Amino acid sequence: xxxxxxxxxxxxxxxxxxxxxxxxxxxxxxxxxxxxxxxxxxxxxxxxxxxxxxxxxxxxxxxxxxxxxxxxxxxxxxxxxxxxxxxxxxxxxxxxxxxxxxxxxxxxxxxxx
Amino acid sequence: xxxxxxxxxxxxxxxxxxxxxxxxxxxxxxxxxxxxxxxxxxxxxxxxxxxxxxxxxxxxxxxxxxxxxxxxxxxxxxxxxxxxxxxxxxxxxxxxxxxxxxxxxxxxxxxxxxxxx
Numbered sequence: 730x731x732x733x734x735x736x737x738x739x740x741x742x743x744x745x746x747x748x749x750x751x752x753x754x755x756x757x758x759x760x761x762x763x764x765x766x767x768x769x770x771x772x773x774x775x776x777x778x779x780x781x782x783x784x785x786x787x788x789x790x791x792x793x794x795x796x797x798x799x800x801x802x803x804x805x806x807x808x809x810x811x812x813x814x815x816x817x818x819x820x821x822x823x824x825x826x827x828x829x830x831x832x833x834x835x836x837x838x839x840x841x842x
Numbered sequence: 843x844x845x846x847x848x849x850x851x852x853x854x855x856x857x858x859x860x861x862x863x864x865x866x867x868x869x870x871x872x873x874x875x876x877x878x879x880x881x882x883x884x885x886x887x888x889x890x891x892x893x894x895x896x897x898x899x900x901x902x903x904x905x906x907x908x909x910x911x912x913x914x915x916x917x918x919x920x921x922x923x924x925x926x927x928x929x930x931x932x933x934x935x936x937x938x939x940x941x942x943x944x945x946x947x948x949x950x951x952x953x954x955x956x957x958x959x
Contacts, residue, residue: 761945770880772846774952780942801937818885822946829875829887829898830946 732756735823735833748806752819752833755800759842763830764793764804767816769783776817777804809840845869846950848933854941855923856959862919863954865933873897875934876908885932889943891916891940920956928958 734753742748752762759779759809765773779789779793779802790803806813819833846867855861867874875898876888889908890898896908896948905921920927934948 761942763947770951770952772934773948774950778947780945786900787899816883824942827902829890830948831887832877832885834883835885 730737731833732754732759733819733831734831735817735819735836737836738834739837739839740841741841742809744811744840745808745819748809748813748840749805750806750817750836750838752802752804752821753800753832754802754819754821756799756821756823756831757767758825759831761779761822762793762795762802763822764791765818765819765820765832767818767835773818806838809838811840811842814840844951846933846935846949847890848931848954850954851952852955852957853901854957854959857925859923860919860921861923861956862917863933863956864915864917865951867917867933867935867949868914869935869937869949871935871937871949872913873936873938874910874913875918875936876916876918877932877934877950879930879932879953881929884952889916889918923958925958926958930955 763778764776766776767773795802816835818828818835858942873892875890891910907919912917930953933951
């Protein structure tokens with residue numbers, strides 16, 4: 730049973746345009762949502778997060794939007810750059826002790842120049 | 843200086859063998875994890891240790907046994923390897939000190955690709 734879903738396995742965008750990666754979740758107890766970026770043969774690295782009490786968090790070219798009623802979040806990258814080409818994982822965690830970060834399946838972003 | 847390091851990076855072995863993957867973090871974190879990324883690309887939690895105590899143990903076969911000799915190390919030992927164990931295993935660490943209870947920023951190692959023939 731997938732608690733965190735990324736329904737688009739891949740996304741192709743031209744350099745300079747906006748990339749929008751989507752994520753849905755089912756567990757209303759999730760408190761924090763994180764986006765991770767992964768290059769081939771490397772481990773995932775933290776990109777940006779958002780608390781469930783916010784609806785937007787921005788860090789440079791990256792913005793995460795959270796819609797709690799729809800149980801949906803999205804990552805916007807503007808402008809997209811070729812170096813952004815990677816797999817992006819959405820992840821979520823609850824505030825109960827002993828719970829782990831639950832990951833989605835990932836979306837492969839390709840940014841062409 | 844690598845923050846979370848795993849060895850070996852690649853491991854090819856026969857069915858039925860026993861193997862170990864080692865993980866070390868130099869970030870001073872209090873919690874360490876093992877995740878498995880299978881052929882379907884899901885990153886699934888297997889185990890988590892906090893200050894050398896097992897706090898998460900997902901539905902993982904008994905053939906998998908984590909060992910944490912100290913806060914900086916979390917090793918994974920796998921007995922009687924099966925074909926389905928082929929995957930990339932990621933070690934990660936995080937710190938809960940001064941953080942909100944639900945916030946878990948994990949720092950990952952590069953992964954150990956295990957191939958069982």
